[in-house]
Amino acid sequence: MTRQKAALSMVELLVAIAVLGGALLPIWHLHYQSSRRVVIGENQTLLKNLSFAFSTQVRRLDPNLLPINRDFQPITLNETGLYHLGASVLNTVTLPDWNPATLSLKFQIRKLKALPRENRLVILKITWTRKDVGPTDFLIPTLVSHD
């Protein structure tokens, strides 16, 4: 009886594992990158939605009722579950949910002195903290006037 020879020699096996590992490593990297980009894309879309929702609603408020503040204020929920911009109870907006661990929202209300009619410039500041690039600020200005 002739003893049957093994399918792969030790050397061949090691080479095969090395080749396989070398091939799977970039595949894993590509997968990781894609997953991260999807998360970033989701956040960017959320940012866009926040910006649109905030501007659209703030534009309809009465400029006379919006209090001017020097620094950026955090947006807080009031007892009715709406985000409140201070002073009058009418100064509220509804916003999509966001993850406070990655996004923080603040606002500032100013007045454009050059405009001949009553107005407020409401600036929404969204700070997005990413692991790779750290915190990034997005500023969205909205002019509120009687129009």
Next chain:
Amino acid sequence: MITSRFASKLLNDTRRGIALFLVVGMVFITFLLFFFMSLSTSQLNFTAHQHLETELATQAGRAFADAFWVFAKDVFQNRKGCERIYPPTGTPSPLYPFRKNELEKIEIRITDFEKSAEILKAFKEIEEQLPELARTTATMHFKVRRFSDSFAHGDLCLNIAFTLKKIDYSFDYFREFKLIRCLAPVVSKFSLFLSNTSGGSSYNRILKSFQDEQGQEKPFVVFNSENSFVAGSTDTWKKSGWIYLGGAPVTLNLDGTHPCRKESDSFIFWPGLYSDSLSQALPYACSSYLSNSKLRVRFTPTGAMSDWQSSALMKDVLGGVSLPFVVKSSVIRLFGNRDKMTPTKVFGKVLTSYVIYSTMILDQNNDSVADSITSTQGIEQRAIFPLPRLGSPDLFKPPWFPRFVTSKGYDLFLDSAGVGGVPEKMSELFASYNGGNPDYVAYMSKLLRDFTPSSGIESYNALYDQIFEGSSETTGKSFPAPHVFPQDEYPHDGRDFEMPLDYARPESQFKGDLQKFDPGSFFADLNIYGRTYADADDFFANSDIKVETDHFIVNDPMVTKVSGALTFAKPFMANAPTIIVCDNDLTVAEVSKSTNDSKLTLVSLSGNIKITGKRLDGVCLIAPKGEIIWQAPVEISGSLCAGNIAPATFGVGGTLTWDKGLDISSIETAARSVAILIGPNITLVRKAVQP
């Protein structure tokens, strides 16, 4: 045996090779799949990023656009502040007449605004809030969809361009617009426009004597400009409000009572009727010496008063005839009053009536002032001898009739023996009743109806001539005065009527027959309206009118129609061009003066307009098929247009002062008469260019 082993080895090697190939192939394909997935997510990430960047740019652009609209609306409200569309005085606006090509050529930049510095400052304030935002520009132009003589409709396109994070953005923000001439066609040029008057002598209702302050009814005085006429400016009528009193003949008697009385309007009245002193400054006409005498005749037009009927002396002046039509004076005074004469052109068959009171005076020193004479009874008096009207040649029977006697009984021919310059016989003065030289008819007292119609002296427009006659230093006084208007405008019946576009351009804005012109036709076109409302409640609840404690206020241009009736119980203030039209009756309390010279036009298409307050400023009231009614004296600054205004309503009294801000034939007003209505400020972005 060897061959068999070799074959077996070859088979194993082949299997291993195939297995290795399959494994490597599988790994490679997996790699490729993940690679492409990575590419896709990268692209997805890029797209999401682009969307976010564009959204941020859009919001920034919208903030700039909103700031720009504030300044644009400021211009639209005040109709000044942007010379590109509201040019300075004396230049036509490219906005009117409405022409697509002309309108679409208009491009308005920030620098075209009077407040360009403020706009740039506002932009700068926004830019400072956002890092990497700079170089913002704004340009606006009209995109016309439809237009007619009455309106233009389309989109106002505002382009905002700027650089954000080193990327150039350009956005077009749209708002719907309507251009409407906010002054009613034709009638705005008229102080008073009545399509169908009561006609005849129905307006002659004020009965009072020469010395009475007031009659039972009060006059309604129409001032056709804000200031009194200027001597020598015979084209005053061009810049004045005009008068139209319909197609039916109407006669307005002038007031002949004492000029110091409150209601006296008679700018052609001479107080010499009772007084024996005449100032040279008074506007009377005086003839040359008659024949070889030192006698001359003064012509003194005198208006209506009860004395023509009640006084024997006055009756004698008119030849002993009592004539009712010079007893009552008109409740409408078309040319202002004695303190402020505002002559203008009158359309329609509008006639006037008064007496030409003739007095012969002895004037030996040739100063046109009657000399003093003393009667045989020793009574010193002025030598003023009325020349009575004789209705027919049969009554002219010298030396017995007519007699020339002063108010104190001094007879010219019986009592003047030895007085120089007085002939012995009347025949030496007047050769005949008519046809001689001189004849009596030419000099005697007369009624206007005694003149031939071709002379035009009965026409109200002849008073215009009389006011300016002798007003310059180079011309003397005469009666009747030479015509200022063409011969066929005495009277001007309104059939061949033409209104210039403005006095800077040759075109006409209206040419036709005033008797056929319907002032309501412009408002029947629904295209001119910015919005229409189901009823008054809908209007007050949903329009831009602000209902405040003591006022209704409009701050943005408004051209709107309300079904049914409408009542403004509180004072109205229009701080932007405003036209409010309703179908039925319209009631207005008061109209307060606008803060920016804006005019309010209130129209009742088929009903009446009732004024319940005392003062209306800057308003044009139009009731084309109805009447305008007030029940207490009212002061109106603006224009009135109605089917009719009853004589009794005028008799309540008041004043109407035409507002030159309504002058659609003036280039100054025409440029500012176009209102720009803009639609809601919804986000409508056409393009987002990232070169």
